[in-house]
Amino acid sequence: MAGEQLNVLNALDAAKTQWYHFTAIVIAAKPGSLPPNVSASVNGVALCGTLAGQLFFGWLGDKLGRKKVYGMTLMIMVIAAIASGLSFGDKPKAVMATLCFFRFWLGFGIGGDYPLSATIMSEYANKKTRGAFIAAVFAMQGFGILTGGMVAIIVSAAFKAEYPAPSYQDNALASTVPEADYAWRVILMFGALPAALTYYWRMKMPETARYTALVAKNTKQAAADMSKVLQVELEAEQEKIEKVSQEKGNGFGLFTKEFLKRHGLHLLGTTSTWFLLDIAFYSQNLFQKDIFSAVGWIPPAETMNAMEEVYRIARAQTLIALCSTVPGYWFTVFFIDKIGRFAIQLMGFFFMTVFMFALAIPYTHWTHRDNRIGFVILYSLTFFFSNFGPNATTFVVPAEIFPARLRSTCHGISAAAGKAGAIVGAFGFLYAAQPTDPKKTDAGYPPGIGVRNSLIVLGCVNFLGMLFTLLVPESKGKSLEEMSKENEEEDGNVTEFRANDIRTVPV
Secondary structure, three states: OOOOOOHHHHHHHHOOOOHHHHHHHHHHOOOOOOOOOOOHHHHHHHHHHHHHHHHHHHHHHHHHOHHHHHHHHHHHHHHHHHHHHOOOOOOHHHHHHHHHHHHHHHHHHHHHHHHHHHHHHHHHOOOOOHHHHHHHHHHHHHHHHHHHHHHHHHHHHHHHOOOOOOOOOOOHHHHOOOOHHHHHHHHHHHOHHHHHHOHHHHHHOOOOHHHHHHHOOOHHHHHHHHHHHHOOOOOOOHHHHHHHHHOOOOOOOOOOHHHHHHHHHHHHHHHHHHHHHHHHHHHHHHOHHHHHHHOOOOOOHHHOOHHHHHHHHHHHHHHHHHHHHHHHHHHHHHHHHHHOHHHHHHHHHHHHHHHHHHHHOOHHHHOOHHHHHHHHHHHHHHHHHHHOOHHHHHHHHHHOOOOHHHHHHHHHHHHHHHHHHHHHHHHHHHHHOOOOOHHHOOOOOOOOOHHHHHHHHHHHHHHHHHHHHOOOOOOOOOOHHHHHOOOEOOOOOEOOOOHHHOOOOOO
16 A cells, blocks of 8 residues: 555554454354265365355455355354254265255355455454464364364264174175264264354454455544454544555456566465465375274274274374374464464475375385384374464465455465365375275275375475475565555555554554
């Protein structure tokens, strides 16, 4: 933005951390996660819904405002989560069809939450701790992962004791217990609870001052809203915003040469890194069961009934999350405003590459009984550095570097690129990780390249992530307007912020 910075925006940048910021983190956090042991088709449909939701609601958030759209996404999530558990049909295929339908719409709502949560938190936070607060929103899903795992453990444990595990000679159908139909429904519907609990507070939040002032161009309302939030008196400066709206270079759209010149490489950086990350991240999640079985951490599927399998996989995944995934999220929260987004993302991709190759190259070494613990430790470290790395920073950076009127849209595009990578991982590596011997391949799966070669490919994907990270700018300690170049005119001249223009407000 050329000229003087609006006082309401200066107040947000300089505001001390207060209780309202922590409230916003909990309200904005993406609730829950997909439960374990859901078939690839259901996961794939949900991912497609998420991709569509990220694009649609990202665009809508810039058109209608963050708050209005925020309530829509939440209601879609609550209704679709409950409906998923109530999936109906007179035959198993019919039940799966209705489940896929509702999971698509659940993904659609979750997808909308990505750009809106990140954008809202970035526009509320001050510039010194903004990265930590946006990362904390994303890190809250770690608690959702743990909660989902514990719910799966409790529900499956409640049923599994009544049904002994089948022997190798038993028919595969014998492993399906009658109560399995109730178990997955309970697990799916539980996801509606945390979303529903935040609805009141989401509706109570005011629109962000940056959207109201810079996009809606209503500084009086922005000052009034932020006066309540920050508990200070702020002056409405309508003449400044009118001046800004008349200046050149501040009205370009997404599909313009000006956007391409200013932010084209930035958008390429955020989309490509998120795409590459999610290929690796979702692939790891989806063939966790194959890896756990390959190293002997859980018994072969044919030796367990359905409840026993859910219980053991959920327990293993919860342990991985507790020891590596969740700590990785919070390491990012604590260090992102100290060492920066760029350094954390580059470091994360580097160590993910190293550990993938360390698992893949001597793969036969890790399959021996005495070396299985070492394999699990290295495997856990890939999750740790994913979350203390690009899995968090790819969520943070797009919410900081684009103009306010395009911020939600560009974040949605970046996140959608990530989900495209997740779909590649979900379907490509699901088949690729199957045993190379056709005789050992599960029914319905063609022979794959095996877990070892899949890990090598994922290592190469992570290395590419390192290279594309070089396109992503560092936003540590800078205001959103400075990062988005809203203070730069069309001819490329930058009007520097003068010290006497920036007034700090005691909070």
